[in-house]
Amino acid sequence: MLVLLINPIVLISFCVFLGILFGNIKLGRFSFSTSGSLFVGIVAGWLIVKYIHTIGPESEFFGIAQNILSKDIVDKKFFDLFLVLFIASVGLLAARDVGRVIKKYGLKFITLGFLITFIGAATTYGFSLFYPVRNPYLYTGVYTGALTSSPGLGAALESVRVHSAELADRFSELNEPERKRILNIVGYEGYYDTNSSFPLSQEEKDKLSKNSEAAVGTGYAVSYPFGVIVVIFAMNFFPLIFKIDTDKEKLLLIEELQNHSEKTINKIKEVYFDLSAFSLVCLVGYFLGILKITIPSLGELSLGSTGGVLIAALILGYLGNIGPFCFRMDSKVLGTIRTITLAYFFAVIGLNYGYRVIDSLSGPGLFLAFSSLFIGSIAMIIGFLVGRYLFKINWIMLSGAICGGMTSTPGLGAAIDSIGCDDPAAGYGAVYPFALLGMVVFSILLNHII
Numbered sequence: 001m002l003v004l005l006i007n008p009i010v011l012i013s014f015c016v017f018l019g020i021l022f023g024n025i026k027l028g029r030f031s032f033s034t035s036g037s038l039f040v041g042i043v044a045g046w047l048i049v050k051y052i053h054t055i056g057p058e059s060e061f062f063g064i065a066q067n068i069l070s071k072d073i074v075d076k077k078f079f080d081l082f083l084v085l086f087i088a089s090v091g092l093l094a095a096r097d098v099g100r101v102i103k104k105y106g107l108k109f110i111t112l113g114f115l116i117t118f119i120g121a122a123t124t125y126g127f128s129l130f131y132p133v134r135n136p137y138l139y140t141g142v143y144t145g146a147l148t149s150s151p152g153l154g155a156a157l158e159s160v161r162v163h164s165a166e167l168a169d170r171f172s173e174l175n176e177p178e179r180k181r182i183l184n185i186v187g188y189e190g191y192y193d194t195n196s197s198f199p200l201s202q203e204e205k206d207k208l209s210k211n212s213e214a215a216v217g218t219g220y221a222v223s224y225p226f227g228v229i230v231v232i233f234a235m236n237f238f239p240l241i242f243k244i245d246t247d248k249e250k251l252l253l254i255e256e257l258q259n260h261s262e263k264t265i266n267k268i269k270e271v272y273f274d275l276s277a278f279s280l281v282c283l284v285g286y287f288l289g290i291l292k293i294t295i296p297s298l299g300e301l302s303l304g305s306t307g308g309v310l311i312a313a314l315i316l317g318y319l320g321n322i323g324p325f326c327f328r329m330d331s332k333v334l335g336t337i338r339t340i341t342l343a344y345f346f347a348v349i350g351l352n353y354g355y356r357v358i359d360s361l362s363g364p365g366l367f368l369a370f371s372s373l374f375i376g377s378i379a380m381i382i383g384f385l386v387g388r389y390l391f392k393i394n395w396i397m398l399s400g401a402i403c404g405g406m407t408s409t410p411g412l413g414a415a416i417d418s419i420g421c422d423d424p425a426a427g428y429g430a431v432y433p434f435a436l437l438g439m440v441v442f443s444i445l446l447n448h449i450i
Contacts, residue, residue: 006064008074011048015041015347033417035232037343038410041350042225042357045073049355072352079348083409084309086341088281089334090412091313092327094425098314100257101397101426108391109401109427112383113434116405120147120379121442127371128450134184136450137164137212138368140443141219146372147379148227149407152439153220157213159444164212168205185211222365223372225353230376231411235399236418238384246419249395253423256394268320270328277325281316285309306409307432314429335422342413349410380406400424404431407439 016037023036032039048068055065102109124143128136137160144152167174167182174182186200186208200208239246289308303311316327359365383405387398396419403411404427415424 006068006073008078011044011351012074012078012344012347015044015350016343019347020343032232032236033414034339034343035346035410035414035417038228038232038346038350041347042354043350045351045354046358047354048073048351074348074351079345079352080305082341082345082348084282084286084305086338086345086413087306087309087409088278088285088313089338089341090416090422090425091310091429092278092281092317092329093331093334093338093422094429095314095317096328097257097423098318098426098429102430104256105391105393105397105401105427105430108387108393109404109430110434112387112391112401112405113431114438115386116379116383116402117147117435117438117442119382120375120406121446123375123378124371124446125450127375131367131371135211135215136181137185137215137447138219139450140446141216141221142223142368142372143219143375143446144216144439144443145220145223146227146230146375147406147408147439148224148231148410149436149439152407152436152443153216156216156220156443156447159447160212160216161209163447164209165205168200168208171200182208185215219368221353221356222368223375225349225357226369226372227376227406228349228408228410229357230373231380231403231406231408232414234377234380234384235403235411235414238399239395239418242384242388244395246395250419250421250423253394253396268328269326270330271326272330273333274326274329277316277327278329280325281313281327282309284316285312288312303433303436306407307436310425310429310432314426331422338416338422342417346410346413376406395419396421396423397427400427400429401431404428405435407432407435 019037019040020034021036022040023032023034025032052065052068055062059065121143124139124146127142128139133139140156140160141153144156164185167178171179171182182200186204238244285308286305287308288311289303289305291308292302302308313327316322320326320328356365357369380402383402384398387393387401388395393401399415399419400412400423403409403415403424412424412428415428416422
């Protein structure tokens with residue numbers, strides 16, 4: 001039984017099968033659609049971990065069970081694969097309009113990218129003042145998780161490593177509250193002389209660094225699935241709450257973009273599907289994503305696989321042809337790839353985070369779950385209000401821009417599903433790089449001020 005449960009193909013396909021059935025259930029005008037795989041995956045992931053906890057040392061499967069508990073139920077490589085294929089298909093679908101979108105909304109999208117990440121950081125800081133914790137670096141992880149930013153997590157971990165090392169080296173120079181905070185992180189809560197100015201030993205410095213990084217990771221792990229959930233709900237319910245007619249918005253968008261038409265757009269002949277070109281998008285995007293740019297005072301910044309593949313798909317798809325490769329492919333084929341990979345991507349997220357989601361609904365994790373929901377909601381609501389009523393951005397583009405500001409790929413999938421077209425991807429791609437930079441800047445800033 002256990003061997004069957006840990007087979008990733010069986011698990012993921014099972015969650016997709018039930019998830020699509022669940023997602024097709026209509027609740028009035030609303031349905032979860034493809035994101036149903038996420039919620040089925042969450043329940044399945046929780047049940048699997050609960051079952052594994054019942055396997056004792058006397059069982060022949062004990063070693064396998066412990067290995068699962070120490071890692072993820074589904075290998076991260078599956079997560080990366082489905083994510084890359086989904087982003088490549090979405091980017092190619094949206095590519096033909098990206099030039100016109102940037103011409104019309106460019107500066108507004110840049111502003112939204114920084115605004116959403118700033119509001120998220122400011123709300124996180126407010127929570128840290130309202131509810132102090134023993135290890136304040138936990139909140140940096142909550143921030144990156146609430147905004148579902150894996151690159152932001154990487155920047156936060158690198159920053160906390162440097163910052164904790166600096167504090168450890170200057171320990172004897174710090175004031176009493178700062179020394180107390182550091183010793184709490186090391187694990188000496190209630191057991192120290194507050195007047196002492198002794199330097200930390202190397203063992204204590206290592207422990208400070210390890211515990212600081214662990215706090216960031218814990219905050220991210222608990223908050224990430226709730227960040228995903230809140231974006232998915234927002235993309236489905238914002239049109240209902242704010243009485244937005246998506247069909248009317250689609251027609252208005254067509255009229256808006258016609259004013260920024262490009263004569264060369266129709267000269268490129270579309271092909272049914274070009275596997276070599278599609279693979280090239282994934283390859284170029286992956287290498288683009290791992291390139292690191294050093295920014296003074298901030299450290300290294302990279303787009304990650306999501307940003308790299310999306311930018312590559314938008315640029316190559318916009319160009320259309322390069323030598324024998326054609327990047328303009330049939331929208332039905334790309335749409336099918338997008339739907340399949342999104343459903344499997346959601347299932348992997350649910351399986352790997354399901355236990356954390358449900359388990360955190362009780363005990364100390366409940367506050368982290370609540371804070372991540374609140375942080376993500378406030379950031380999105382303010383981003384929506386500014387984008388919709390101040391910048392007058394069409395909802396089709398704004399939905400993608402909000403997801404880009406949250407650096408939320410699952411949110412983009414939900415937006416596309418809810419609206420029924422791929423246009424939000426252009427808004428997502430235009431905002432994402434600036435939101436990523438904002439995530440890095442504000443993650444580092446939080447580490448220094450909390």
